[in-house]
Amino acid sequence: TVIICLAPELQRKYDKLYAYLQDDITRKKPSVDLVLDLLCETHTERWKARTFFSGHAALFRFGIIQMTDDPQSPSGSSDLGRFLKLDPRILNYLLGNNSIDGRFVGIAGLHRPLPAMDDLWVDGAIKTALLHLTQRHFSELKADRKRLVLYFHGPYGVGKRELALGICGQLNCPMLCLDMEMLLAQESDLETLLRLAFREGVLLGAALYLDNVDVL
Secondary structure: OHHHHHHHHHOOHHHHHHHHHOOOOOOOOOEHHHHHHHHOOOHHHHHHHHHHHOOOOHHHHOOOEEEEOOOOOOOOOOHHHOEEEEOHHHHHHHOOOOOOOHHHOOOEEEEOOOOOOOOOOOOHHHHHHHHHHHHHHHHOOOOOOOOOOOOOOOOOOOOHHHHHHHHHHHHOOOEEEEEHHHHHOOOOOHHHHHHHHHHHHHHHOOEEEEEOHHHO
C-alpha cells in the first residue's frame, strides 16, 4: 500500500495509470478499492484485507497513510472509494529527507549527545547509578523488554537535560527535546501530537526528552 501511494509522488505517469485502472479520468490517486484490486486475487482476500484500512489499523494508527474523501463525491462515496496518500513526514523519510516533522517546528529540537559525563555538575552516585541502569537495560536481549522511562526531578538549572544528554552519549544516540508547555498551547489534538512525537523519535533514532512535563 505504501509503494502504491508512493508511486505517483515519484512519477506523474501513475496519475494516468490509476485513472485508467479506476475507469475515471478524475480519479488519479489510489483508492482503497484500487489497492484491494491490485493486491488481492479473490473476493475472500478482499474481504479480509478490509481490516487493514480500518481506523485502528497500523497504517493509520501510526500516521503512515492518510485517507481522504473523493472531492467529486465527498458525501456519497463509500470507504472503498476514499483516496489514500502518504503522510508528508513519511513521504520525506522515504525520499531520504529525515528532518523533523514540520508540525514540531518551534516546539521540538534535536540535540547532539554529550560525549562524556565527567563535567556534569551532578552527584557522582546519581550518574553512576543511571549509567548502570541504562547499560543493564539495553544489554538484555529479551523480546518483551519494556521501554525505559526516566523521570528527572529538581528545580530549574540543576542539570536535568544535561544529564539526559550524557546518557544519550553513552547510548550513542541524539536526543529529541519536546517542550510540553508549548505543545499544550497548540490547537491540534494533544494525543495525536504525542503519538507523532514518539514516532519522530523512532524515525530519528533519538531518545525522547519531555521538557516541562509537570504541566501535564
